[in-house]
Amino acid sequence: MPALGVRVEGVTKRLGHTLALQGVSTVFEPGRVHGIVGPNGAGKTTLMRVLTGLLKPTQGEVFYYDAQGDVSAAQAKGQTGYFPQEPSLYPDLSCREHLEFFRDLYDLPSQAFESRAKELFDATGMSAFSGRPAGKLSGGMYKKLGLMCVLLNRPRLLLLDEPTVGVDPVSRQELWELVYGFAGQETTVVLSTSYMDEAQRCSKVHILDGGVLKAADTPQALMRRFEVMQFADIFLKK
Amino acid sequence: MKIRRIVLQGFFKKEFTQIVRDPKMLFAIFFIPLIQTVMFGLALTSEVKNVELAVLAKPSSRVARDIRARAQASGWFKVADIFEHADPVSLIESRRAEAVLIAPKEGFEKALERGSEPVQLLVNATNAQRAQQVNGYVQQIVAEVAAQRGYDVSSGVIQLDERVLFNHNLDTTSYMIPALMVMSTFIVLLVVCGMAIAKEKETGTMEKLISSPCTVEEIMLGKTLPYFVIGLVIVGLILFVGVAWFGIPFRGSLWQVGVNGGLFALSALAVALIISTVVSTQQQAMMGSMLYLLPGILLSGVFFPVANIPGVFRWMCYLNPMMYSVANFRAVILKGGDMGLFWSNCFWLTVICVVLCTCAYKNFKSTLN
Structure with a gap:
């Protein structure tokens, strides 16, 4: 079975009085390792939950697709694996x-x-x-x-919410090897992280800040666009 | 609605493994109902015993002597003495007697013969409930003696037409154990199942279940059906202890116990599900269960007859699934085959079950979504 991709179109999510996501539009192409990067409170977990279907967007829509065409949300649910921030x-x-x-x-x-x-x-x-x-x-x-x-x-779509938080460096390395081992033709990986070195290992990075998507591209292209030598400087420069 | 057997099997295995590995859970499920059965069976009895009776009559009166003999043999009375000359009020005030039966001037024999002379009974009514029961005992004994001696007291001064059916000895154990089958099981199911679901929410594992390919129906059934089985096991266990240890009669059929048990276990689990949808921690689930259980038990007829509850509150009894289940178990176990009553109670229990299960399903589904 080919990997699943996700297209997010104008997604806004209100949680109580807070606008956790504001008009987020981006594409998670199938078969790649995507990183959702941003400081604490940027809306990474909310976006993850919207992608899993655990939260319904207040506005906007989420579409799933593969090489053969569109996939319904119900079908996608059965082929999506979600690893929450606290893997209980x-x-x-x-x-x-x-x-x-x-x-x-x-x-x-x-x-x-x-x-x-x-x-x-x-x-x-x-x-x-x-x-x-x-x-x-x-x-x-x-x-x-x-x-x-x-x-x-x-899973054809693997969603990992900050999988390496609170893990020692050796275990972090092992977790990464495991994730990369499964990513590819049959699995799209989307992970959120606050670690910049992890973000750099992704083939595409989606930068979130205050619920707004600032940019989405390869790490190298983003460094060029923000004119920084280190990936972390994208946030420091702000 | 998609429900796969393999998914339910997975839940059954997981729930039972977790219960077996948690000694506190095992204790709550099986030991507490057993303790309650033993306590209610042996210690906590509402039956009035150890009554001190005084009979004011001529010692030569055969009726008085018969009354004394019967009172002593009944097991309800500790002492039953005949006094020829004594002040009945001072007998009660000095706590030498709790009840004094006073023969008319011409004696019991003449009074019973004519059926017109009042036979006075003084009872210490500081405990009204106890006094009522003592009154009943004495009336029963006098009626028995009168009948034995061939007196017609049907139009007499004391109400002698009382008869006790189905539980001839007014044995509290026989009356309480069928009620306990409902009360203990309801408590265990409500608390344990409610907390098990709240635990999944509190620890975050529910999120994992929701995001898995399982349907809402599978999660709901998977989380409740193991406890349904446990509920039926507890019902059977209490019935077994009641019959084998306390010697209560069992005049009904096992299938009636199964049907009634199944219906009330389902209603208990539906209430547990509803509570679990509005709470997010185990502590809140426990509080929610207690909030339901206290009025639920008081308005179930376990301790207070529903007929004695004022009309304003009685409608709450009619909405209470425990009331129908208690009435059914008492009827099935003590009386046997009153099928009209059985099916009528089952009908209302089913109506309540359907309403509760629908609410639970809708609430659970919307919470998960």
Whole structure:
């Protein structure tokens, strides 16, 4: 199945008295790794939730598509994986039990599940901890398990909301390798981050500030446009 | 509406695994109903016992002696003495007697024969409810003695036409255990299921479920059906303890217990779902459950007869699913086959269930959306 792309057109989202997003229009092309970058309160999580369908826009629309044409929101929901900022898991269930629970939610055949579970345990280096309850995992392993639950369904659109916050540098590197390993022809990755080095690793960066989309392009093109040598300077220069 | 068996299976497995691994949860689900059953069965009884009765009559009166003998054999009275000359009021004031039955001047025999002379009964009514019951006991004993001795007291001075049916010994345990099957199960289902859903919201796992390919219906059923099964198990457990340990009669059919149990468990889970849609933490879910449970139990007929509740509040009883379930279990277990009453209660319970489930479904769906 080809990767899913998303077209966001004039999306405004009001949360109480706050305008979390104001007329955001951008395109997340299929098969690429997209970064949504911005300071705290820029509207990154709100945009992520709008992309997953958890929040409905106050104004504007979100369209999903792939190489063959438009995809309905209902179809897209079944093929989207969302990794929230706090990847909440069940502390009393083991890693293996988490994957089994999500296997049932995704309605995966046993054979496909076994091969994918093995692949994910191997890729994350978590095989030795498959029987350990989630509540007893380290911060990095906890995030990896959260990501494994999402990746088990082989999503065509993978949405990661600040996946590396609170994770040590080694685990951050491992999480990145895992994400890059799955991105490509079959999966579009959209991640939000406050880390500029992570933003630079994306093939396209969408800069949000105060709920407004400032720019969206490759990191190199953005540095040229804002006339800075370092990516972080885009925000410092402001 | 898409509901897949495999998804529900996944929820069942997850919920049961989590319950089994949480000792506090297991305690709340099974131990608390058992403790309540034992407490209500053995200790917390509204039955009036240990009454001290004095009979003012000639010691030679056969009727007086029969009354004393019957009173002592009934188990309700601690002491039953015959006094020839005593001041009945001072007997009560000095706490030598709680009730004094006074024979007319010419004796019990003549009074019962004529049926016109008043047989006076003085009862200490500082506890009105207790006094009412003591009054009933004495009337019953006098009626029995009179009948045994062949007196016609149908038009007499004391109301002697009272009969106690279905629970001949006015045994509180037999009366309370069917009510407990509803009360304990309702408490457990409301609190445990409400908190389980609130926990998913509080810890953020609900977000994960919503963003998964599961439908709202699958999440809703997946989160409630395991507790439905648990509810039926608790009903069966209390019934088993009631019959096997406390020896309560079981005159109805198991399928009636199943139908009534299923309907009220469904209504309890619907209330839990509604509460869970308006709260965001487990603490709030607990508070919400308590807010419902307190009036719900008081207006269910478990402790106070619905007929005694003033009309202004009685309509609240009619909206309470617990009331119909309690009435049904008491009728099924103690009486047996009053099918008219059973189906009438089931009908109203179903109506309430449908309304509650519809509200729960709409609320749950709109909250998730």
